[in-house]
Every structure is written in structure tokens, then in C-alpha cells.
Amino acid sequence: MRDVAIIGIGMNKWGELWNDSLRDMYVDAAVDAIKDSGVDHIDGMYVGSMTPGLFVGQEHLGSLLADYLGIRNLPCTRVESACASGGLAIKSAYLEIASGHSDIVIAGGVEKMTDCSGDQATYALATAADQEYEVFHGATFPGLYAMMARRHMHDYGTTREQLAHVAVKNHKNGAKNPKAQYPFEVTMEGVMTSVMVADPLRILDCSPITDGAACAVLADMETAKKFCKKPLVKITGFGHATDRIAMHTRDSITRLDATAVAGERAFKMAGRKPEDIQLAEVHDCFTIAEIMVIEDLGFFEKGKGGTAAESGETHIGGRIPINTSGGLKSKGHPVGATGVAQAYEMVTQLRGDAGDRQVQGAKVGLTHNMGGSGGSTVVHIMEVV
Amino acid sequence: MFPSRIWRDSPQRYRLEAVKCSKEGHVYFPPRRVAPGTLDGSTLEPYKLPDNGTIYTYTIIEVPPSQFKDEAPYVVGIIELSDGTKIMCQITDCEPDKLEVGQAVKLEFRRIQTHGEHGVLSYGYKAVPAIPGITTV
DSSP states (O other), rough: OOOOEEOOOOOOOBBTTTTEEEHHHHHHHHHHHHHHHSSOOOOOOEEEEEEOOOOOOSHHHHHHHHHHTTTTTEEEEEETTTTTTHHHHHHHHHHHHHHOOOEEEEEEEEEEEEEEEHHHHHHHHHHHTTTTTTTGOOOOOOHHHHHHHHHHHHHHHOHHHHHHHHHHHHHHHHTTTTOSSSSOOHHHHHHSSEEEEETTEEEBBBBOOOEEEEEEEEEHHHHHHHHHOSEEEEEEEEEEEEESSGGGSSSSSSOHOOOOOHHHHHHHHOOOOOGOOOEEEESSHHHHHHHHHHHHHTTSTOTTTTHHHHTTTTTSSSSSSSSSTTTTHHHHOOHHHHHHHHHHHHHHHHTTTTTTGOOTOOEEEEEEEETTTTTEEEEEEEOOO | OOHHHHHHTTHHHHOOOOETTTOOOOOESSSSSBTTTTTTTTTTEEEOOSSSEEEEEEEEEEOOOOOOOOOSSSEEEEEETTSSOEEEEOOOOOGGOOTTTTTTEEEEEEEEETTTTTTEEEEEEEEOOTTTTOOOO
């Protein structure tokens, strides 16, 4: 298997984008990534998108996006793993290059979530849960994570304030990210008094509904050195795992098993340990998710994740900065695009291009992209070479 | 929603029918075709879940999906049944603010929701706080 690097990145400014269609957003991100990479051709493309069929009534996305990108006959595959679709696109592109079949492949992600009503969007997102044994009974996504939060509080003493600290930190980072949907800070009081969505989670514990796209150009090291004039960011490991979808069928709802296993696989492949990771982008679809993920990836002892944002350890300048981009919370969460946007932030950081939110001396980072209530996870470890 | 889809799950929703592995003793709800890790379903035998248990976790849904709009706020939780099996359902006939993890509940047969423009009714289980001293048959 050949080594693979990310040599180009692109994403549009995320938000509620009435002027931009799904195809236009994607083309903007892909063109930026191709220009950033310096390559003169593309061999293939993987697009992560959770459910364009439900959000905008469009399937057959691979062909549509290759067509509008203007690359005739490009082999293109849409991949789906709910909110982890973007991470899966990167893994798929990686494998196509590592196998030797292709040299230069785009991994992209896109979701257009505001062309439908809030009810329709809620329905579309809920298809990532068990329709017959969770959604049937009235569970919503915030509701599923709220149930995890309540049990985490019960088992480990995690507090409502500690959840709020995650939102405050991520908005503080996102305020410095020009691509973020909500680039502003929020206060503890603001989070704690925001509208209740699913007790104990409030609206400022939740990632938003977002239109957005992100793309990365991947290449083998030889091709990468030929075209890319910027620091090369090598993918040194990945891990991919699934878990039971319905939460009541899991052994534990305070441990994200797919996250733990995907993390172990990525660390093993990269020859790294959690303590080698200098910064991470993790899937904070809800504040409790970030707390559980940083425990299950091994950055914090189980049950101690709640103290991380409160103590400053996960802030920029802390022991291990988490979600320097603002995370899903502030940057936005166009579900299929999120995993690729995490790579966008990681490459930006590892190149030293992150400006006001730069983690000094960042050489080794991790991205963690999770589907549904943890039913799938893709982790990548990236290192600048 | 086609009625066949609702009808298909009636053994689980009406009668709490699960399967139990005669080898490992593990209970699976909903039933599975094969026991995990074996590719074999011959060890899975019909098993009826108990209808009493305790609240393992819960949430109060304030922002509901459209078909539950008239019911919000309502409580959804995971119940740990007396045999250790867990099940997700609504917790009803309660004061949501006074619920606690560990509280005793029992499952009852209730209407869950109305599907689509034809208003197909679907029924199933909901949990209600157990009344001390009263046991169900």
C-alpha cells in the first residue's frame, strides 16, 4: 500500500445559503481544493452526503457533481454513513490511491439542508436512528444525545455547566473562523438559559442546520511532491468502525464503542498513542458528544471529559485543543460535509495557516467523524511531513 | 406509511415478543435473525419480556417531530426491565420534572401515533410510574 497525502483543500462559507444550490456549493469547494493542490488532472472522486434524496429530492449525486464540476467521464462514487459520510469519503479516496489504482482523487462532502422545512429536515436526520424502535416512539436526535447526557451525569457526575463550557469554547474558536456559520461567541448564561430542546440539552448545546460543502484533494506521495507547493499533510492512519444503531441495544450508552474502536485502529496504523496527538477535530453534534468522544479516544479518563473544557485543557493553548474550527457547534453541520471540513481545518492547522486560531507547533492531529448516535465512526490521523 | 409496515412489528409492539439465546442466555429486542457472532439463528427462542423495570435514562422532548406535535412536551426514555433487557419508549402519566433515574415503572399498552394523511393508528408500549404495592399479572 502506498502512502497518501492531502494536498489541496476547499470549502465554502457555511450558513443558510438561499442563493446557492447543492451543486453550486460543491463545485465552489472542489474548484478551490483543486487550485490549492496544483494538480493538472483528477482520477476519481468520492462524495459524502447523508440524504440528498430527502433534503432536496436528488440522488445520483456522483454523476451530477462530476458533470457540474465539468470533468467528463470522471469515475465518481457517493458514499453514505449518516453524519460520518464525509469521513468515509476521505477513507475511500485514501484506499483508492493507496491501492495504486489512482494517483489523484477528490474526497468531498455536501449537504443542502435548508431547502426544506424544519419538520422535513428533522425527519431526514432521524433516518440515521432506528426508525422502528427509536423514532417510532418519538425520539429525536437531540433526544437521543440528551439520554446519553443524563446517564453520563448520573454515572460520572458530569454537570449541566460542564456541557455549557463546551459550547462556549467552540464558539470562541468559531468566532475566529471566517468559514463558520455562527462566528460569534456565546456566554455561559446564554447557553444555560437558551431554549430547551430535549432536557437537559438546550438549543446552544446543539449543532445547527447548515448548507455547506468541503473538498480535499488526495494523492500518493510521489504525485504530491510533484504538484503541491505547500507543506504535505500525510494521512498516517485511519480507523473505521460501526456499532449497534438503537441505543437501548448497546451494552453502555455512556461509551461510544465505535469511536473507541475506530480510534484504536487509527492509533495502531499510525504507530501513535493518544498522548502523541497535539490537536483534534471531533464530532460535537451536541455538547455531550464532545465530552464522551474525548474520553473514548483516550484523551481523557472515562468520566473526566466533563472537566476538559471547564479547566481549559481543550482550549487553544491548552494540553490538547479540541475543535479549533469552532466544531460542528459554531462552524455548522451540513451532515455529509462535516467529515471533510474537519480535514480542511486539520490541514490548515498543520500547514500553519490557521491565523488567530493557530495551534503553535502543530505537527500531529486527529479528526473524528461520527454517524447518528454513534452507530458509525471514521477517525483519521494526519501529520505534516 | 403502509399498514403492512405497522402490522409487521405487532408481535413486538403488542406483546413484547423478543428472542432469547438458549446457549448464551442473552435476550434480543427486537428479535434478530441470527445471534451476534454466530450467523446462526437456531439458538434463538421466542421469549416474552417482563413488563416492569426501572428508568435507565430519559429526556423531555420539547421540540417534537411533526407527528408528535400535539403531545410535546413528552418524555422518552430507556427502561431497564427486571430481566436486564433495555427498551426505549415514552414514559407517560407522570410529572416529567419529578422523574428520576432508577424509578420503578411498568409497561402498558397505549396508542403511540397516527401515521400519514389516512391517519393509520399505531399502538405499542409506554412506561408509566409504578404504583407501590400494586403488581401486574
